[in-house]
Amino acid sequence: xxxSITPVVELFDNYVGDQYNKRILFSGKFGSGKSxxxxxxxxxxxxxxxxxxxxxxxxxxxxxxxxxxxxxxxxVNQLLRxxxxxxxxxxxxxxxxxxxxYIKSSPVKAVELLLSIVSPIVPFAExxxxxxxxxxxxxxxxxxxxxxxxxxxxxxxxxxxxxxxxSMQLKxxxxxxxxxxxxxxxxxxxxxxKNQTVLIIDDLDRLDPEHIxxxxxxxxxxxxxxxxxxxxxxxxxxxxxxxxxxxxxxEHRYGAEVDFEGxxxxxxxQDIFRFDNEKAVNFFCDSVIAPLLNDDGCEFIxxxxxxxxxxxxxLTVRNLIKAKVFLKKELFEPFDITRNTINTRYPFPRSESxxxxxxxxxxxxxxxxxxxxxxxxxxxxxxxxxVIKMLSxxxxxxxxxxxxxxxxxxxxxxxxFWAQDDIDKxxxxxxxxxxxxxxxxxxxxxxxxxxxxxxGDQNSIEDPKAHVFSNVIGIRLGWQQYDKDISYYAxxxxxxxxxxxxxxxxxxxxxxxDLMSAFLYSLEKHGLHNKLGLSGK
Numbered sequence: 001x002x003x004s005i006t007p008v009v010e011l012f013d014n015y016v017g018d019q020y021n022k023r024i025l026f027s028g029k030f031g032s033g034k035s036x037x038x039x040x041x042x043x044x045x046x047x048x049x050x051x052x053x054x055x056x057x058x059x060x061x062x063x064x065x066x067x068x069x070x071x072x073x074x075x076v077n078q079l080l081r082x083x084x085x086x087x088x089x090x091x092x093x094x095x096x097x098x099x100x101x102y103i104k105s106s107p108v109k110a111v112e113l114l115l116s117i118v119s120p121i122v123p124f125a126e127x128x129x130x131x132x133x134x135x136x137x138x139x140x141x142x143x144x145x146x147x148x149x150x151x152x153x154x155x156x157x158x159x160x161x162x163x164x165x166x167s168m169q170l171k172x173x174x175x176x177x178x179x180x181x182x183x184x185x186x187x188x189x190x191x192x193x194k195n196q197t198v199l200i201i202d203d204l205d206r207l208d209p210e211h212i213x214x215x216x217x218x219x220x221x222x223x224x225x226x227x228x229x230x231x232x233x234x235x236x237x238x239x240x241x242x243x244x245x246x247x248x249x250x251e252h253r254y255g256a257e258v259d260f261e262g263x264x265x266x267x268x269x270q271d272i273f274r275f276d277n278e279k280a281v282n283f284f285c286d287s288v289i290a291p292l293l294n295d296d297g298c299e300f301i302x303x304x305x306x307x308x309x310x311x312x313x314x315l316t317v318r319n320l321i322k323a324k325v326f327l328k329k330e331l332f333e334p335f336d337i338t339r340n341t342i343n344t345r346y347p348f349p350r351s352e353s354x355x356x357x358x359x360x361x362x363x364x365x366x367x368x369x370x371x372x373x374x375x376x377x378x379x380x381x382x383x384x385x386x387v388i389k390m391l392s393x394x395x396x397x398x399x400x401x402x403x404x405x406x407x408x409x410x411x412x413x414x415x416x417f418w419a420q421d422d423i424d425k426x427x428x429x430x431x432x433x434x435x436x437x438x439x440x441x442x443x444x445x446x447x448x449x450x451x452x453x454x455x456g457d458q459n460s461i462e463d464p465k466a467h468v469f470s471n472v473i474g475i476r477l478g479w480q481q482y483d484k485d486i487s488y489y490a491x492x493x494x495x496x497x498x499x500x501x502x503x504x505x506x507x508x509x510x511x512x513x514d515l516m517s518a519f520l521y522s523l524e525k526h527g528l529h530n531k532l533g534l535s536g537k
Contacts, residue, residue, distance in 0.1 A: 007286070008279040012041060015273055022236055023219075025268040027243035028275035031316030034240050035202055037275065037283055042198065050191050051198045052078045052234075056215060057206045067214050072180055075199075075232065079187050181232070188233040196235040205245040209253050212246070220266055243272055277310045280317040288320075289390070292329050297429040298383045300422065302390060304509060305405075305516075308412055314404045315394065323394045331389040332379070335531045337436055339376035340443045375447050377436050378487035379531070384433040384519060389532050398534040402520055409513040418506040424496075426507055430515055431473045431494040435466040437522040447488055469511055471500045 439445040478491025
C-alpha cells in the first residue's frame with residue numbers, strides 16, 4: 001500500500017479504522033520511524049484506542065518457551081495503568097469463585113481452617129468438633145480412594161477433556177489459557193466496551209528466528225482455533241517489522257522454495273501497510289517541523305531536502321527523531337544581517353558631469369530620496385536561515401551539512417517542481433535571501449536595484465529585484481513610509497513577472513541545492529554562520 005498523494009496520517013487512520021482489519025502487519029525499514037509514528041498516532045487518539053506496546057527485543061535472553069509468559073507480564077504491567085479496571089475485574093471473578101477453588105483443591109486444609117475459626121467463638125464447637133474431625137478423616141480416605149480408582153473409570157471424552165485442560169494450564173504452551181490469561185482477557189473485554197484495544201508488537205524482525213516464529217505461531221494458532229478473535233481479545237493486533245527482513249529470515253530457516261507468502265498472509269487481515277521513507281519524512285515534517293517553522297515555503301524546501309537525504313542514506317528517520325529534542329521555535333537569537341547608513345540622494349556613482357545627470361527613481365527611491373537613513377536587514381527577513389539551522393542539527397553539524405548538500409547536488413534523483421504553488425513557495429524563501437546574501441560585499445545593492453539599463457548620463461534606481469534560477473524576481477516591500485526601526489525587508493513579498501519561464505521549466509532540486517551551497521558559502525565568508533550557532537569549515 002504505497003499512496004504518496006495521501007497524507008500518511010489520513011491513510012493509516014482509514015486503514016486501522018476498518019472494523020474488519022483486526023490483524024495488521026506494519027512494515028518499514030529499520031530507522032524509518034515506525035515506532036515514533038505509531039505512538040504519535042495513537043497518543044492523539046487516546047479516547048478511541050487503548051494501546052498496549054510490547055517490545056520482545058527485551059526477551060532475547062529468555063528461553064523460547066518463556067516468550068508468551070513475558071508477553072503476559074508486559075500486558076499485565078500496562079493494565080496496572082487502570083487500577084479501577086483491575087479492581088472491577090477481580091470483583092467480576094468473585095470471592096465465591098476463589099473459595100470454591102480453594103475448597104476443591106485443598107479440602108483437608110479447608111476443614112482445619114474451619115475448626116480453628118469455630119472453636120474459640122462457638123459455644124457448642126467442642127460438641128461438633130469430633131464430627132468435623134471425622135469428616136476430615138473421611139475426606140482424606142475419599143481422596144485416596146478417588147486417586148486410586150478414578151483413572152479406571154474415565155471415559156474417552158473425559159480423558160480428552162483433561163488433556164486439553166492440562167495443555168491450557170501448561171506454561172509456554174501455544175494453547176495456554178491459565179488464570180492470568182483469563183484475567184487479562186477479562187480486563188481487555190471490559191476495555192473493549194469503552195473503546196478499541198490495540199496490541200502493538202514492535203521490532204519483531206530484531207529477534208532471534210526462534211522467537212519470531214514462536215510469537216507468530218502463538219498468534220496464528222489462536223486465530224485459527226478461537227473463531228478468529230485476537231489473542232486476549234484485543235480489537236486489533238499490530239505486528240511491526242520490516243517484512244523484507246522477515247522473508248530473508250524465513251527463507252534462511254526453511255529454504256527459498258518454501259512459500260513465504262502462504263505462510264505470512266495468515267498474520268494480517270488485509271494487505272500489508274508499508275511505511276516507506278517518504279511517508280516517514282512527510283509525517284515528521286508535518287508533526288514536528290511545520291509548527292516550528294510556521295512557513296509553508298520553508299517547510300516545503302526542508303521536506304524536499306530531507307526526503308533526498310534519507311533516500312540517499314545520508315540520514316535515517318531515526319536520526320531526525322533523535323534530533324527532535326534540539327529543535328525549537330527560537331533556533332537562534334535574532335541578529336542584523338547588515339546595517340548601513342546611506343545617503344539616498346547619491347546612492348550610486350554619478351556621471352562625470354553631475355549637473356547634467358538625470359536620476360530615474362523608483363517608488364522606494366522617491367520616498368527615501370534626499371535623506372540620509374539607516375537601513376538594516378534582520379535575520380528574521382531570511383526564513384531560509386531557519387532551514388539551514390535545522391538541517392545542521394539533523395545532519396549532526398555544520399561540516400556534515402555542507403558535505404551532504406554538496407553530495408546531493410551531484411547525486412540527486414532529478415526531482416523537479418512544476419506546480420505554480422510549489423514554485424511560489426520556493427521563491428518566497430530564496431528570493432530575498434539571494435538579494436541579501438549575494439550582495440553583502442556591496443550593501444547598497446541589498447536595498448536597491450541598480451540596473452545596467454543606464455544610457456548616457458542616466459542612472460536608474462529601481463525597487464529591489466533578485467536574480468534567482470536565471471529569472472528576475474520582483475520584491476514588494478512591506479512598508480509605505482520607511483521607519484528606521486523596521487527591518488528593510490520585514491513583511492516583504494515577491495512577484496514573478498509574466499516573462500518568467502519558471503512555470504515552463506520548473507525548478508530542479510539540484511538547483512535549490514546549488515543555491516543552498518552558495519548561501520552557506522556567503523554566510524561563512526562574512527562570519528554570519530557563527531551567529532547561527534554553526535561552527536567549522
